[in-house]
Amino acid sequence: MYQDNKIALLIDCDNVSYKSIEGVIDELSKYGKVNIRHAYGNWKSESMKGWEEKLHPHAIKPIQQFAYTKGKNATDAAMIIDAMDMLYTQDLEAFALMTSDSDFTPLVMRILSNGITVYGFGEKKTPMPFVKACSQFIYTENLEETDETEEIQGEANAKKNRNQLRQDTGLVKLLRTAVEHSADENGWSHLGRVGEYISNKTSFSPVNYGYKKLGELIRACELFQIEMKHDNSVMYIKDIRKS
Incomplete structure (x- = not known):
């Protein structure tokens, strides 16, 4: 039964907008319970303010990653390490990766090789290798919350x-x-x-x-x-x- 499926949601806050998080969680609720919710990024950065406001309402755990070296993405490494740890220590039916970065394509393929579903969520700029690697991929622009006055028009346009x-x-x-x-x-x-x-x-x-x-x-x-x-x-x- 889908209701009993355990899902881990890992969010690359550097590469995806906070505006679609409600839609992502609602979509995942069709397939089970999102027991693990981790958001990765440098929480001291001003660019994370939008994400910071979403943490408490959605029970998301922030994972701090400092930019130790310019040009190197510590967030990617932390997400990959955590995902591999969960793969062997948690009893999960699915992973959900919220990112627009194709660097996670090998991770998706590795998780799939264990017979575990991978749901992908990213912006329309997401490279096709990552999109096609996922069991199911949804563009986050289709899940972004809209103002009440724009909701009907937004649905029609989409x-x-x-x-x-x-x-x-x-x-x-x-x-x-x-x-x-x-x-x-x-x-x-x-x-x-x-x-x-x-x-x-x-x-x-x-x-x-x-x-x-x-x-x-x-x-x-x-x-x-x-x-x-x-x-x-x-x-x-x-x-x-x-x-």
């Missing part, structure tokens, strides 16, 4: 419409392939199995397209015939080209 989704050839290919490989003899695919196939192959998340759930994105793209079963609680889909 959500991709039917035409935009269809013009994304990589997305269309991924969805069609997942449905094809998950289909029964009649061509129908259980949405849960489609999601499992996608998560085993890529770092895809519907959040990056403005949708909270895969089913919402499936409805929006209008590429599949949809049938609800089991008292309207389970979605089955079929490629409209084969209907």
